[in-house]
Amino acid sequence: MGYFITFEGVEGCGKTTQTKLLSKFLTTRGIGTVLTREPGGCPIADKIRAILLDAENRAMSPLAELMLYAAARAQHVTEVIHPALEAGKVVLCDRFCDATVAYQSFGRGIDRDIIDKLNIQACQGVSPDLTILVDCDPTLGLARARRRIEATSGPREERFELEELAFHHRVRDGYRQLAADQPDRFLVIDGSDNINNIFAIISKQVSIRIPEALRAVC
Ligand SMILES: Nc1ncnc2c1ncn2[C@@H]1O[C@H](COP(=O)(O)OP(=O)(O)O)[C@@H](O)[C@H]1O
Numbered sequence: 129m130g131y132f133i134t135f136e137g138v139e140g141c142g143k144t145t146q147t148k149l150l151s152k153f154l155t156t157r158g159i160g161t162v163l164t165r166e167p168g169g170c171p172i173a174d175k176i177r178a179i180l181l182d183a184e185n186r187a188m189s190p191l192a193e194l195m196l197y198a199a200a201r202a203q204h205v206t207e208v209i210h211p212a213l214e215a216g217k218v219v220l221c222d223r224f225c226d227a228t229v230a231y232q233s234f235g236r237g238i239d240r241d242i243i244d245k246l247n248i249q250a251c252q253g254v255s256p257d258l259t260i261l262v263d264c265d266p267t268l269g270l271a272r273a274r275r276r277i278e279a280t281s282g283p284r285e286e287r288f289e290l291e292e293l294a295f296h297h298r299v300r301d302g303y304r305q306l307a308a309d310q311p312d313r314f315l316v317i318d319g320s321d322n323i324n325n326i327f328a329i330i331s332k333q334v335s336i337r338i339p340e341a342l343r344a345v346c
């Protein structure tokens with residue numbers, strides 16, 4: 129089996145930036161790495177992503193949203209994550225099941241039990257070996273995310289960025305609670321630091337934790 133690393137945190141905390149840096153770091157050391165993201169990661173799940181992040185879909189009910197995430201995840205695990213882990217790869221996923229707990233339970237208030245059961249079904253036995261929580265104040269993260277959205281062409285994936293600040297604070301607190309409950313799986317990093325300092329911690333911790341068989345030259 130490979131090694132499964134997920135990245136979590138509020139909008140604009142730096143997940144995508146750090147996931148890409150880590151992918152490059154591992155790849156240049158000859159470690160088979162698959163970089164993917166949620167929602168999405170394969171063609172069917174990417175179609176669901178477009179529905180989930182479209183700011184025009186303001187009328188989406190919390191339950192419909194939850195089930196779309198679960199559907200996208202089920203497809204992504206089947207098509208991408210499980211086969212890559214079976215092939216002995218390091219899989220880096222930009223958001224995964226903890227995001228559903230943070231956003232749909234802590235953020236939207238859906239019963240945690242329903243979410244945990246759906247996650248178990250969608251994940252099909254796959255669970256992260258390491259989860260990197262890039263923790264940052266939502267005000268700072270949203271300001272960064274807004275700059276990124278304005279600078280990016282194509283569809284404006286901003287349904288969550290348009291949520292009220294209190295929602296993002298509940299999400300951040302939810303993530304911190306999850307990390308406190310599972311300290312062995314989570315690595316919590318201060319996302320207000322600069323990109324290079326954050327990456328220095330991540331690359332060091334990943335190099336230590338990655339199984340011997342996978343880090344021949346790491
Ligand atoms: N530590 C950081 N300090 C300052 N800016 C950052 C930092 N990390 C990321 N950014 C910038 O903030 C924006 C959002 O980062 P991104 O990695 O897309 O966040 P996320 O994927 O968590 O939403 C990007 O324009 C990125 O270049």
Ligand SMILES: [Mg+2]
Nearest residue numbers: 143144145222
């Ligand atoms: Mg991102």
